[in-house]
Amino acid sequence: MSDAASFANMVRQRRKALDLTQADLARVAGCAVVTIKRIERGTLRPSRLLAERLATALAVSPAERAGFIRSARARLHPVV
Secondary structure: OHHHHHHHHHHHHHHOOOOOHHHHEEEEEEOOHHHHHHHHOOOOOOEEEEOOOOHHHHOHHHHHHHHHHHHHHHOOOOOO
16 A cells, blocks of 8 residues: 555544544645545645644544654655
């Protein structure tokens, strides 16, 4: 599984575990619903600021926060 797919799955699973819709998450994180949809499809990487907002909205623990943000900011397509 690629980093993009892993991060996309992590966001989707956490969102669903918190019983949030994509619209709910977008509102709490301060972004557009289309942004959440693209993140969950693995076609968009959030900015560092949005990654931090997502971590807060998704109740990412302090111990996991740095890894979550690092994963969020990983490249979409590996350099060959």
